[in-house]
Structures are given as structure tokens and as C-alpha cells.
Amino acid sequence: MVSRVRVWLNRTYAENVFFMDQLRRNPSDRAVEIHATHGDPDSPVLAAADTAELEPENLSPAGYVEYALDQCARRGIDVFVPRLHQAAIVAHRAEFEAAGTALLAPPPEAVAVFHDKVIAYEAVQAIGVPVPPWYRVRSEDELVAAVDELEADGHKACFKPASGAGGVGFRVITRTPFSLMQLSGFPSPYVPLDLVLEALRSAEEPVDWLVMPRLEQPEVSVDCLTGPDDLVRLAVGRTKNGRRRGFTLHEQWLDPARRIAEGFGLHYLSNIQFRMFGDRPVLMDVNTRPAGGLHQLSLCGVNAPWAAVQLALGEDPGEMVLPFLGQDYTVVSGLRPLRPVSPTQQRPETTEPLPGVPAPPSAEPVGPLGAAAQALPL
Numbered sequence: 001m002v003s004r005v006r007v008w009l010n011r012t013y014a015e016n017v018f019f020m021d022q023l024r025r026n027p028s029d030r031a032v033e034i035h036a037t038h039g040d041p042d043s044p045v046l047a048a049a050d051t052a053e054l055e056p057e058n059l060s061p062a063g064y065v066e067y068a069l070d071q072c073a074r075r076g077i078d079v080f081v082p083r084l085h086q087a088a089i090v091a092h093r094a095e096f097e098a099a100g101t102a103l104l105a106p107p108p109e110a111v112a113v114f115h116d117k118v119i120a121y122e123a124v125q126a127i128g129v130p131v132p133p134w135y136r137v138r139s140e141d142e143l144v145a146a147v148d149e150l151e152a153d154g155h156k157a158c159f160k161p162a163s164g165a166g167g168v169g170f171r172v173i174t175r176t177p178f179s180l181m182q183l184s185g186f187p188s189p190y191v192p193l194d195l196v197l198e199a200l201r202s203a204e205e206p207v208d209w210l211v212m213p214r215l216e217q218p219e220v221s222v223d224c225l226t227g228p229d230d231l232v233r234l235a236v237g238r239t240k241n242g243r244r245r246g247f248t249l250h251e252q253w254l255d256p257a258r259r260i261a262e263g264f265g266l267h268y269l270s271n272i273q274f275r276m277f278g279d280r281p282v283l284m285d286v287n288t289r290p291a292g293g294l295h296q297l298s299l300c301g302v303n304a305p306w307a308a309v310q311l312a313l314g315e316d317p318g319e320m321v322l323p324f325l326g327q328d329y330t331v332v333s334g335l336r337p338l339r340p341v342s343p344t345q346q347r348p349e350t351t352e353p354l355p356g357v358p359a360p361p362s363a364e365p366v367g368p369l370g371a372a373a374q375a376l377p378l
Contacts, residue, residue: 004031007309008077009045010068011038011055011084017048017336018295019305026306035075044336051075052339061088065095072101079104079312083289087111102312106267106288113264114286117162117210124283127263129256132282134212136162140200146211147173147193155213158189162208165287171196172214215275215284217241220248222257222272223294225304225320227311230265232258234304234320236297246328247300252281260286268308269294299326 007023009016023032036049039057046052059067064085069092072080080096081104082089089096091108105111114120121131135146137159150157160170171191178192200207218241225234235258237248248254257272260283271291273284290305297304301323310317 002030004033005309005313006033006035006076006078008035008037008071008075008080009049010036010080010082012036012045012081013083013292014044014336015292015295016290017044019290020045020048022295022298022303022305023309025303026309027303028306028310032309035071035077037071042338044338047337047339055084061085065089065092069095069099072096072099077101079309081105081290086289087115104268104308104312106270107265110265110267111288114266114288115163117160117285120286121283123264124256124260124286127259129259130277130280130282132212132215132277132284134210137209137211138206140197143196143200143209143211144193150211150213153213157211158214159209159211162210213277215277215282217275219284220253220274220281221291221293222253222274223291223297223304224257224261224266224270224272225307225311226261226265226267226270227316228267230262230267232261233307233311233317234302235261236300236302236322238291238293238296243330244328245296245330247297247325249322249325256281256283268311269304293331296326296329299329300324301326 009020012019020034020036023034026032033050034048036043036045036052037055038046038052039055041054053071056067065088068080068082068085068089071077078100079102080089086105087108090103090105090111093103093107096103112119113123118134118136121134125131133150133153135142135149137143137146143159147157156172156174158170158172161168170189172189173193173196174190175193176190178195182188182190182192218239220237220239222235222237224232226232235254237250237253237257239246239248253274256274260266260272261270266286266288269290271287271289271294273286274281275284276282290308294304302320304320307317307320
């Protein structure tokens with residue numbers, strides 16, 4: 001009898017409830033039990049897990065590694081999918097392996113390259129992958145010089161932190177003075193240059209920003225599944241153009257993504273994002289973790305989370321070929337149950353697991369594309 005697989009996701013995105021759903025509905029019909037930890041008692045991933053705990057607060061990276069090793073030993077974790085403190089965790093891979101836990105994450109060298117966007121851009125340029133013009137900015141004068149150069153070439157300037165994930169800290173610079181226009185409607189990513197400069201003058205420490213032209217749609221996120229042998233088993237592009245989403249296997253997106261995944265050893269699941277600069281695709285960002293929208297590949301008939309777990313367990317699924325290319329779709333909000341923890345009961349005194357909640361009767365139809373981000377055909 002094949003034993004069940006115990007998987008742990010730490011402080012991950014709410015959308016990864018669908019990652020968990022796909023693990024349970026794996027094509028191998030293997031029993032999977034999921035452990036989840038988070039700092040927010042109302043995270044839906046805690047409700048979706050078989051067992052769950054609140055994470056301790058204010059741990060250093062080194063302290064978190066000790067906490068993670070203890071979790072793996074106590075919970076009998078077979079595969080750990082780390083998001084929080086990924087760099088510190090993968091540096092201790094041998095210790096996790098000694099505890100019987102495989103890390104579903106790239107080696108430390110790959111994580112280090114893509115933690116800093118400047119280092120990442122320089123590294124991928126060296127293997128022939130195009131990137132947009134960029135400037136590293138730490139001061140008021142450097143920001144003004146970068147914006148002036150980009151605007152002189154006809155571009156809108158934007159900035160984001162040199163290290164960070166997702167769209168956190170992304171802003172587009174405008175010369176339009178602040179007015180009531182900025183206070184009507186929904187919040188905008190546009191920020192007047194004079195206000196940014198004023199904030200820099202009053203800051204107590206320098207910033208570390210990447211300033212670059214605003215890139216055009218479509219945005220294409222290529223989800224890659226790469227083995228420990230550095231060979232890509234699956235690469236699929238998810239396209240985004242306004243509300244419309246879709247899929248692509250065009251080599252203008254997949255070829256540079258494969259070169260990055262294989263060239264830098266982005267083992268297991270990674271997400272490589274491109275946008276248009278003029279008439280050509282350029283790299284926007286590289287995530288050394290599963291993308292929140294990875295579950296959307298189920299519209300193409302594949303289960304990428306389970307294939308990644310197989311690789312981590314040493315069970316090679318081989319090259320994965322899409323049985324079909326999914327139709328275009330859009331993403332809408334939906335419902336997901338939470339654990340019955342009062343908002344005032346933020347952190348229990350004991351280390352007992354949080355109480356579970358039964359899956360709703362509609363869980364199967366909602367399944368891989370439901371809840372916080374359902375995908376619906378257009």
C-alpha cells in the first residue's frame with residue numbers, strides 16, 4: 001500500500017487554497033495530508049489544511065529555520081513548500097533532508113540571484129535574455145536623473161523595490177501636480193514626482209529602487225516545472241491583457257523562460273514574467289516559488305502542483321505535454337470558509353492545532369478555480 005504524502009505550506013498566499021485542492025485531487029490517486037501555518041488566524045489556507053498552526057511572531061530568519069525544522073520533525077512532513085524565509089530555509093536543505101523532508105524550492109544560489117532585481121537583470125542579460133532599460137536609485141538626485149532620461153526617450157517612468165515580491169511598492173511617476181483628481185475614484189498607482197522627491201528628502205534612510213520604463217501589455221507569466229537535473233518538464237505561459245486571461249505556448253515567451261529556469265537551476269516550480277518593451281518581450285520579474293495563479297493551468301488539463309511534489313519525492317513525471325490549451329477566461333471573487341477562531345483570539349497560549357472546519361458541499365465544483373479567484377470563461 002502506498003503511504004500518504006504529508007505536505008506543509010508556510011505563510012503562503014490565500015490563493016494557494018487551490019494549490020492544496022489540486023494536491024488532494026492528484027492523478028495518482030495518492031492520499032495527501034496538508035499542514036499549513038500562517039500569522040493570520042483568518043487566512044483561508046488554515047481552513048483548507050488538514051492541520052494548521054499560527055506561526056510565532058518576530059522570529060529572525062535563523063530562528064524561523066529552527067521553528068521549521070521542528071515542524072517538519074513533529075508533523076512528519078515529507079515535502080515542505082517554503083514561501084516565507086525561503087532563502088534561509090534552502091540554505092539548510094541538508095538538515096531538512098536529514099529530518100526526512102524534501103524542500104520544494106530551488107537551491108540557495110538560484111534564490112540569491114533573483115532576490116535582488118538588479119543582480120537578476122545583469123545575470124539574465126549575460127545569457128541573452130532581453131531586459132528593459134533600468135536604473136538603480138538610492139537618492140533624490142539619482143531618481144531625477146533616471147526619470148529625466150526615460151522621459152527624454154518617450155517613456156513613462158515607474159519604480160519598484162529592488163528586492164520584493166509581486167507588485168508591492170510599484171508606482172508610476174507623473175509630472176501632474178497632486179489634485180482632487182487623485183482623490184476621486186479608486187486609488188491609482190500614479191504618484192506625482194514632486195511628492196516622491198519630498199518623501200525622499202524627509203526619509204531617515206536611503207531607498208533601494210529599480211526605475212524603469214512602464215512596460216506594455218500583454219503580461220505573460222510563464223509557469224515552469226524544472227527537475228533537479230535542471231531540465232524543464234513543463235512551461236506554459238498565462239497571458240493577461242486587461243480583464244482577459246488566456247494561455248500561450250509561443251516560443252517568444254517560453255524560450256527565454258526555459259533558458260532562465262534551466263540556466264539558473266530554478267528547480268521545481270517557478271514563475272517568470274514578461275511584458276512588451278516596444279515590439280519585443282522583455283523580462284519583468286522572476287519568482288522562485290509557485291505563482292498564486294498556478295492552479296489556472298488546470299484549464300489546460302495539467303496538475304502542476306502534484307507533478308512538483310512527485311519530483312521532490314524523486315518520482316519523475318517526465319516531460320508534461322498539455323492535452324489541450326485552455327480557453328480564455330477571467331478572474332472573479334468567490335467564497336471560502338474560515339476556521340472558527342474569534343478575531344480577538346489572535347494567538348492561543350497553547351501549541352495545539354487550530355480547530356478544523358468541514359469542507360463546504362460545493363467544494364468540488366468550486367475546486368481548482370474557485371473561491372478567492374475563480375476563473376470563469378469569457
